[in-house]
Amino acid sequence: METILQTYYFYPNETVVWSLMIVLYPFISGMVAGTFITGALSKAFGIAYLEPIFKPALVASVSFLCFATLPLMLHLEQPTRAAYIFITPHLTSAMSGFGYIYMGFLVLVIVMIWYAFRPNFVAKASSGGLKGVFYKLICLGVTKISKASYEHDQKVIKALAVIGIPFACILTGYVGFVFAAVKTNMWWSSALTPVVFILSAMVCGLAFTIILYHVHAKLTKTAVSSDCVRGLVRYLWGFLLFAITLELLELLHLAYYETDYWSIIREMLEGNLAMSYWGAQVVVGGVIPLLLLSYILFVNVSERTRSMLAYFSSFLLILQVFSMRWNVVIGGQLLSKTYLGVQEWNLEIGGREGLVAGVMVVLAPVVLLAILRKWLLTDPEVRPGSI
Amino acid sequence: MDAAWAILMGLTIASSIVTYYFFRPVGEGGPPKFVSLEGKDFYDRDASIASSHTKRLVLIIVVLIVLAFAVKGFLVPKSFGQDGFYRADALVESSDREPRHMTSESCGNGSCHKYEIDDLALGLHFKISCISCHGAMGHSRTYGDVHAEDATTMQNGTCLECHQKLTGRPANVVPQVDMAAHQREYAYESGEGCIDCHSKHNLMLIDENAADRKEGGQ
Amino acid sequence: MTELSRRSFIVTTSAAAMSCGLASYALAGAGEEHTYEFMVDPSKCIGCIHCVKACILENDVPEHNFRTWIERYTFKKDQTFIVESPNGGLDGFGEPDVDPKDIKKAVFIPKLCNQCDNTPCLQVCPVGATYMGPEGLIHIDSEHCIGCGYCIQSCPYGARFYNHETGAADKCDWCYHRISKGMVPACVEVCPTEARRFSIDGSDPLIASEKNEGNTRGLRQSIGTEPKLAYLGLEEKVR
Numbered sequence: 105m106e107t108i109l110q111t112y113y114f115y116p117n118e119t120v121v122w123s124l125m126i127v128l129y130p131f132i133s134g135m136v137a138g139t140f141i142t143g144a145l146s147k148a149f150g151i152a153y154l155e156p157i158f159k160p161a162l163v164a165s166v167s168f169l170c171f172a173t174l175p176l177m178l179h180l181e182q183p184t185r186a187a188y189i190f191i192t193p194h195l196t197s198a199m200s201g202f203g204y205i206y207m208g209f210l211v212l213v214i215v216m217i218w219y220a221f222r223p224n225f226v227a228k229a230s231s232g233g234l235k236g237v238f239y240k241l242i243c244l245g246v247t248k249i250s251k252a253s254y255e256h257d258q259k260v261i262k263a264l265a266v267i268g269i270p271f272a273c274i275l276t277g278y279v280g281f282v283f284a285a286v287k288t289n290m291w292w293s294s295a296l297t298p299v300v301f302i303l304s305a306m307v308c309g310l311a312f313t314i315i316l317y318h319v320h321a322k323l324t325k326t327a328v329s330s331d332c333v334r335g336l337v338r339y340l341w342g343f344l345l346f347a348i349t350l351e352l353l354e355l356l357h358l359a360y361y362e363t364d365y366w367s368i369i370r371e372m373l374e375g376n377l378a379m380s381y382w383g384a385q386v387v388v389g390g391v392i393p394l395l396l397l398s399y400i401l402f403v404n405v406s407e408r409t410r411s412m413l414a415y416f417s418s419f420l421l422i423l424q425v426f427s428m429r430w431n432v433v434i435g436g437q438l439l440s441k442t443y444l445g446v447q448e449w450n451l452e453i454g455g456r457e458g459l460v461a462g463v464m465v466v467l468a469p470v471v472l473l474a475i476l477r478k479w480l481l482t483d484p485e486v487r488p489g490s491i
Numbered sequence: 492m493d494a495a496w497a498i499l500m501g502l503t504i505a506s507s508i509v510t511y512y513f514f515r516p517v518g519e520g521g522p523p524k525f526v527s528l529e530g531k532d533f534y535d536r537d538a539s540i541a542s543s544h545t546k547r548l549v550l551i552i553v554v555l556i557v558l559a560f561a562v563k564g565f566l567v568p569k570s571f572g573q574d575g576f577y578r579a580d581a582l583v584e585s586s587d588r589e590p591r592h593m594t595s596e597s598c599g600n601g602s603c604h605k606y607e608i609d610d611l612a613l614g615l616h617f618k619i620s621c622i623s624c625h626g627a628m629g630h631s632r633t634y635g636d637v638h639a640e641d642a643t644t645m646q647n648g649t650c651l652e653c654h655q656k657l658t659g660r661p662a663n664v665v666p667q668v669d670m671a672a673h674q675r676e677y678a679y680e681s682g683e684g685c686i687d688c689h690s691k692h693n694l695m696l697i698d699e700n701a702a703d704r705k706e707g708g709q
Numbered sequence: 710m711t712e713l714s715r716r717s718f719i720v721t722t723s724a725a726a727m728s729c730g731l732a733s734y735a736l737a738g739a740g741e742e743h744t745y746e747f748m749v750d751p752s753k754c755i756g757c758i759h760c761v762k763a764c765i766l767e768n769d770v771p772e773h774n775f776r777t778w779i780e781r782y783t784f785k786k787d788q789t790f791i792v793e794s795p796n797g798g799l800d801g802f803g804e805p806d807v808d809p810k811d812i813k814k815a816v817f818i819p820k821l822c823n824q825c826d827n828t829p830c831l832q833v834c835p836v837g838a839t840y841m842g843p844e845g846l847i848h849i850d851s852e853h854c855i856g857c858g859y860c861i862q863s864c865p866y867g868a869r870f871y872n873h874e875t876g877a878a879d880k881c882d883w884c885y886h887r888i889s890k891g892m893v894p895a896c897v898e899v900c901p902t903e904a905r906r907f908s909i910d911g912s913d914p915l916i917a918s919e920k921n922e923g924n925t926r927g928l929r930q931s932i933g934t935e936p937k938l939a940y941l942g943l944e945e946k947v948r
Binding site for chain 3: 197
């Protein structure tokens with residue numbers, strides 16, 4: 105096998121067509137699915153120690169969900185025609201289903217939130233004035249709660265959680281499939297791609313939930329439940345291990361086959377992508393958090409240290425997932441379709457798909473989350489006292 | 492590369508700083524508080540209304556879905572799906588565009604350029620279409636002013652696009668010259684253009700002595 | 710190819726032998742179905758780039774994008790090769806960066822849309838803006854395209870690009886506005902050496918005979934796209 109590329113060539117039309125926005129799209133939809141599944145675990149499987157993060161995770165999920173299509177709209181050359189994806193969905197395309205899956209999941213999460221917070225809404229509906237009217241509307245006019253209705257709600261929530269977990273997997277696995285379905289791009293077209301997407305969605309969902317939980321606890325001046333943190337860390341460790349293993353396995357597979365594709369992949373991993381792959385995705389975002397998490401899981405540490413290290417590695421893990429998305433999306437396009445070259449590409453700063461717009465797209469759901477947190481999560485929970 | 496390294500380190504350091512400051516004071520307070528339903532005026536001891544809100548919600552969702560599909564039906568573009576999964580009109584639209592490059596026959600239409608056509612046919616260029624050398628002629632079928640200009644501003648470059656000696660250019664398909672060598676060989680001044688010796692369409696040598704110059708030069 | 714000729718057998722009944730002149734312009738209208746065949750003979754291509762220029766003029770192709778372009782493959786004696794296409798060929802090829810003594814063979818390869826029968830671009834379009842017309846050609850409905858770029862990603866030949874002027878994906882459609890009027894594509898019209906040949910309903914019998922003799926093949930056949938564009942005597946390494 106040639107180690108040095110004999111010639112450096114890509115087709116004159118080749119550019120990085122999918123840039124930062126399409127990096128953010130799987131990142132954000134992974135966040136949606138990850139936080140949702142994290143929250144739903146306690147309801148679907150009755151895991152009591154995860155109960156405290158049910159509502160925060162759900163609210164986080166919906167805030168990301170509201171902006172999951174924003175990067176797509178910014179990317180589309182014709183955003184005004186985006187509705188065609190609903191109106192004339194071409195079913196052989198891996199992309200056409202996204203509209204419906206997304207809408208379905210949005211409805212599911214909103215309905216779940218509605219059930220989860222209904223007692224609070226009902227409590228506020230009894231106040232007078234405009235506020236009362238607003239909450240009466242939200243409650244759909246049903247302004248009384250009974251013990252039976254509360255139990256009914258819990259049952260519905262459980263059912264939604266059970267449906268929602270596979271749904272969330274479909275949502276993010278599907279995004280992976282959009283890439284996996286590009287036949288001629290070896291970097292993408294692997295059956296593992298959707299699986300890796302689901303696993304890393306779980307990683308960033310759990311990591312984000314850990315951060316959110318700590319911040320929320322601090323802002324409301326309550327203590328975090330140490331069982332809950334330990335539980336989250338345990339899940340995080342497991343999913344991270346799987347995610348890294350599969351990511352490296354995929355690479356190993358490509359390397360072992362030594363097709364003519366591998367020579368340019370190697371070229372890319374040693375060049376343009378070296379930092380974001382080896383540096384961010386593997387070492388700083390992968391190995392270091394894995395070691396930290398292993399330390400707090402398998403060595404007896406104080407509660408404070410555990411929280412602190414879990415919190416710190418969560419940041420690194422979000423970085424890991426972001427760089428993984430980056431490496432998949434951008435990396436796949438740097439590789440030439442001719443198998444003969446690797447493109448140079450630099451992120452633009454301004455513009456519709458530039459860095460500034462990208463930062464806004466990431467901040468938008470966080471801002472929404474801050475607002476929703478204030479609105480939904482700061483009120484004490486209303487529930488029958490005997491439960 | 493350096494930028495990526497800087498960003499990576501920056502993000503790592505930033506998150507450790509955030510962690511450090513965040514964890515300086517420990518969170519205090521007990522387990523999350525809750526408010527009991529019992530005794531509130533919205534608490535309904537009567538269990539009969541267990542799921543009326545769900546019914547309303549389902550109704551609303553169903554109505555919305557039906558509405559959405561009804562609207563969807565209206566929004567499908569006209570002629571979509573007539574002949575397949577596409578807008579049938581699009582095919583007509585794309586075939587409606589006006590051609591810009593015309594055929595050599597059309598140059599002779601109305602015997603406008605009959606002479607040039609016949610002239611061209613005399614030489615080895617007979618297979619070459621007029622527009623290959625003359626461009627798209629004002630870009631349209633309606634001959635504009637560009638037409639006349641284009642035809643007479645031909646430079647040596649046009650000939651050399653095809654005749655310059657070049658790696659990969661098959662010698663059995665097109666005779667090639669190296670500009671400098673050709674100039675040396677036939678001893679012409681640099682001001683002279685190709686068509687000063689090679690007659691523009693029939694390629695006949697204009698300069699009868701040109702071929703002899705070669706010998707003279709040697 | 711067999712698929713295409715079968716279709717032509719059933720559908721095409723018009724016996725008019727189409728010459729490529731204006732006379733047939735009036736004869737052939739849109740709506741009738743024809744068989745179109747395109748054959749590229751790289752051994753005849755002299756790399757004059759007239760086709761690229763004509764295509765840009767004919768189809769308003771934006772700068773730095775190409776519906777058709779020319780590549781030069783320089784095969785060296787040590788089995789390696791060099792590929793070049795400076796700005797699609799527009800910037801001029803010049804001499805390759807090799808010692809002329811090392812060159813075994815060099816050849817220009819015209820590239821354009823391969824009009825695959827089993828095309829990935831059509832499969833991935835989420836809205837039906839890319840479609841296969843009744844004649845088997847792949848078209849783009851630039852009024853319906855949402856500009857997601859999925860088809861651009863999936864085309865293994867790099868034939869597609871964003872046309873930022875129309876705000877849609879764009880690619881070569883073998884000059885459908887010309888061939889549906891009985892003319893040949895602009896690139897074929899200007900080609901001085903018949904390196905590009907086009908046939909409407911068998912008007913160029915050479916294409917069919919070369920195909921039948923098995924002298925032609927499609928680009929990158931191993932990936933199963935079944936291109937309709939036929940290359941005569943194509944080097945194995947060309948991609």
